[in-house]
Every structure is written in structure tokens, then in C-alpha cells.
Amino acid sequence: MVRFMSKAPVLDLLLHELSLAAPAGFAVGLHIRYVSPLIMVNTYPDAWQEVYTAKLYGLRDPTLAWGLSHTGTRRWSEIGLPDPFGIMAEAAGYGLTYGMIASIGPMSSRTIAGASRQDREFAENEMEHILRIVQRMHDLSEPPARLSKAQADALKCIAEGDRHAAAAAKLGISESALKARLTSARQKLMARTTAEAVQRAKEYGFI
Template identity: 60%
Template sequence: MPTLDPILHSLGLMAPAGYFIGLHIRYASPLMQFSNYDQDWLDHYTEKAYALRDPTIAWGFSKEGACRWDEMGVPDPFGLFDEAKQFGLEYGLTVSCGPMSSRTISSFARSDRDFLDQEIEKITHLVRRLHDITEPPESLTQAQIEALRLIAAGDRHAAAAAKLNISESALKARLMSARQRLLARTTAEAIQRAKDYRLM
């Protein structure tokens, strides 16, 4: 299973004031998201319901590519960018990629200076890589779906294995292969992703 941690670490180094990455936005919410913005900013953003008014999200749905916040040209009637500066998000960059049906939108911030062209190029490459490796699978095997469904219904491993007429180790192998396919760290996460992706 490809791990996302090295990519997220690299992005964090290039965006010392934080980032937010929403991967494969479908039905208005991302299938996976990562953020390391300061908690005070996240609380303020949530309290003000900025997700509904965020110029970076509007830009991300209207265009693909990368754009510095001060070059965006999108109306900001609620002054989100000015408020972000009060939390150390002085300079920003938004990167958007993927089809409208599965769009990835991400933003990155610095407090010290604007992003350099070569940094924008590298960040864009890493976001596209994240988008590609988290592409939801088209399907799971019937064996994987059955194993996930039984665990989701509350069965323990031994009971689920008995119902499927397989050994407990065979059940665990099915669950592990489902986790790998869904890029999930735990079975609970795999179950949630399979539901989100409408695979079970």
C-alpha cells in the first residue's frame, strides 16, 4: 500500500503556515482530507462557516491548476483572506486537479513570503500524485465485500469466519486486502471508505 505520509510531510515543509487538502470531492465533501492548519484558524473557519464562502474553493471548482491567493481574482465579500492573515496565513496558494465529478482542491500557506514558482510546480506535482494514488477503486471483490459487511454488522472475526465457512486467518486476509485496496489503516476506516465510495 503506498503511504501518503512522505508526500504530506514534504508538503508540510513547503507550507510552514499549514495546508488543507480535500481529495476527490464528491457530493460536496471530500473522500479523504488532511489539514495541519493551526487549530485556532480551523475553529474560526468552522465557526464562520467559511467552507460555504471560501474563494479558494470557488476558484478550485472553476479552474484546474495552481494560483497564488493574491492573483485569484475571485470575490471575497466576507474578507476571508484578510482574516486568514490574522492567523498567520499571510501568503497562500491553491491547487486544483481532477474531473468535476472527483475534484481535489488544496490550499497551502506561509507567513513569511509568497510561494516561489519552483515551489508551486513541486506542490502541484505532489497534489496530483496524492490525487492519483487515492483514486477510489472501481470495485472490491465479493469476498472482500462480504467480510467487510459482517464486521460492519458487528460480528467478531471468529463469528464472521464461521458464517462465511472460512478460517479466521482467511477472513483476516480478506480484510487486509480490502484495507490495502481502500488505502485504509484500519478495518473501520475501510468500511467507511467502502460506504463512501458506494462499493458495499
């Protein structure tokens, strides 16, 4: 399970709730911007994830296409979009027999989640329950409006290749102060590493 640098207990609890509601696995991309999600968690079988990635199914998946063009919930069997590559039938071979999609948020920051089970279709109340979980995750992981100047300056130095000592000297602060700024930036960006924080700061135009 992914651990979050900020609001970790609540988000981890929601991920656990989602895993209970989707016994055959789930995949959730939070705040998808420019095709890339802020956070991605996938518990589908590893073998299926490998096939999905290798065959570039993300560009052809009818469930993802539905999530990008609609909000709300829909069973996989009711999406009604073409599946010329037979992705859904192939997924069933990996235990993803029945499933649903939940889509939340504006196109500029869309959250999409898929959930699956092997025994039967999801009931309406189960779909509503999953939608509520995903909505809470979406709300809790909302990207920050901005970084402080101190946080942005610290990340910019690292992005330019400075080591901690050089970055601290450039900014006229101690190394411990620099590390504190980097830590706070990681927390605000919900990044697990400084490199990930730098990448997200660039994507959001903060540096």
C-alpha cells in the first residue's frame, strides 16, 4: 500500500475501505492532470498490470475513456463503448470479471477509480459506497494552490542539480533549514521523495 506524506492515516484508511469494497482489486488515479495522476494506487493482479502496461491499454481502455468523458458511476458491462482490442474479456482472464468505474471532479483535475469483483455485478448501494470513498480521497488529496517562496526556492535549487550543502549556501540558510523546507514542500505536494516533489512542482508550474 502506498504511504502518504500528508494526511496519511485518513487516506490509508480510505484505501483499506476501498480494498474491502473491491475484493478483486482496484485502481485509482487521483487528480489526473495532463494525463498523469497526482497519486496512483493499483491493486489489480500484478500479471494483469504487466499486460496492461506492455500493450498500452491505458490509451485504449473503454472504462478509462468513459471516466474521462463522464462523472458518476457505471458498471463495466453498461459502459457501451467499443472495445476493439478485447480488453475487458482479457481482464476477465485475470479474475477481473465484474467491475465498475467511478469518476469525480473537473476535467482539469479528474479522479478516476476502477473496482472489481469475481462473483457478481456491483449493487447500486455498493457503487454509491465506492463513489463516496473515492470522493473523500479526491477531496483530501487536492493539490495545493501554491508553494511558499521558501519551499519553491529550495525545490528549484535541487531541480537545478544542487546538493544540500550547495543549495543551503545559495539560499543563505543552514542545511537543516533547507531540509525542513524540502520536507514541508514534500508534504504539501503529497510526494514521497524530493525528486517526486520536484517533478510535481514543475507540472503545477510552481518552479
